[in-house]
Amino acid sequence: MILSNVETVPGKQITNFFGVVSGSTVRAKHIGRDIMASFKNIVGGELKGYTELITEAREDAIARMVQEAESLGANAVVNIRFSTSSVAQGAAELFAYGTAVTVE
Amino acid sequence: MDPFVEMSVRLGIPLALLVVTYFIGTALERRHYASIRERESRWRNLPAITIRSIPSHWQVIECTLITGSVVISVDYFKRFLAGLRMIFGGRVKAYETLLDRARREALLRLKEDAVERGCQAVVNVRLETCRLANARKSQSIAGLEVLAFGTGVKLLNVP
Numbered sequence: 001m002i003l004s005n006v007e008t009v010p011g012k013q014i015t016n017f018f019g020v021v022s023g024s025t026v027r028a029k030h031i032g033r034d035i036m037a038s039f040k041n042i043v044g045g046e047l048k049g050y051t052e053l054i055t056e057a058r059e060d061a062i063a064r065m066v067q068e069a070e071s072l073g074a075n076a077v078v079n080i081r082f083s084t085s086s087v088a089q090g091a092a093e094l095f096a097y098g099t100a101v102t103v104e
Numbered sequence: 105m106d107p108f109v110e111m112s113v114r115l116g117i118p119l120a121l122l123v124v125t126y127f128i129g130t131a132l133e134r135r136h137y138a139s140i141r142e143r144e145s146r147w148r149n150l151p152a153i154t155i156r157s158i159p160s161h162w163q164v165i166e167c168t169l170i171t172g173s174v175v176i177s178v179d180y181f182k183r184f185l186a187g188l189r190m191i192f193g194g195r196v197k198a199y200e201t202l203l204d205r206a207r208r209e210a211l212l213r214l215k216e217d218a219v220e221r222g223c224q225a226v227v228n229v230r231l232e233t234c235r236l237a238n239a240r241k242s243q244s245i246a247g248l249e250v251l252a253f254g255t256g257v258k259l260l261n262v263p
Contacts (some may be wrong), residue, residue, distance in 0.1 A: 003169035005254060010158045011164035011167070041180075042121070043125055044182065044202075046175065046177075050247055054175060092234075
């Protein structure tokens with residue numbers, strides 16, 4: 001599966017469009033991480049626990065998007081966009097979407 | 105309790121916290137900036153551009169999605185400064201450096217991811233910022249998340 005966030009796959013030709021595919025995941029941080037992060041919050045700096053959590057969640061969202069594209073018979077997803085939103089206190093939604101295409 | 109003792113405890117703890125976080129926060133920020141500058145000069149020759157189309161003279165072999173993200177938070181002292189700033193208005197420098205650090209760090213991680221995957225350039229770089237809410241104290245933020253993403257390309261002729 002080729003992924004790109006430009007309209008085409010560089011160096012290849014799009015032969016077929018399948019429409020929008022998306023993947024999303026809602027993650028909550030567990031309490032231990034939350035407590036550690038609130039300590040870190042006092043002195044500032046990177047909250048590594050959250051960075052890892054969000055990276056994992058985003059990979060999950062991408063995987064779901066890829067799965068959807070595969071089920072449509074596509075071999076690439078172009079023009080990928082991401083959005084993150086905190087749906088509730090302590091939970092974040094990671095959303096990835098793009099256009100499934102076949103390229104040659 | 106003696107009212108004098110009570111008051112000094114009430115004032116003393118936040119004041120001590122302000123002083124301590126001022127020193128720790130400043131030291132952490134200085135160290136982070138030093139690391140950012142060092143890595144920025146190391147990856148300077150790797151182009152990460154916001155242009156969508158690939159320059160016509162680049163011969164692309166392969167492309168993949170590249171991401172870099174960071175969650176960063178501001179210290180207690182700076183939050184206090186920003187709170188003061190909200191009264192008078194104007195530039196909130198405390199938050200400006202926070203966002204600056206987060207964006208530059210995210211871009212650096214993007215470049216490091218690109219190098220790891222054997223890409224010589226990244227095109228159509230986009231930056232997205234999201235505020236993460238704190239689970240228990242709803243008014244305060246847990247941190248800021250900055251995501252940098254783009255399309256990494258492997259090139260036949262390295263620019």
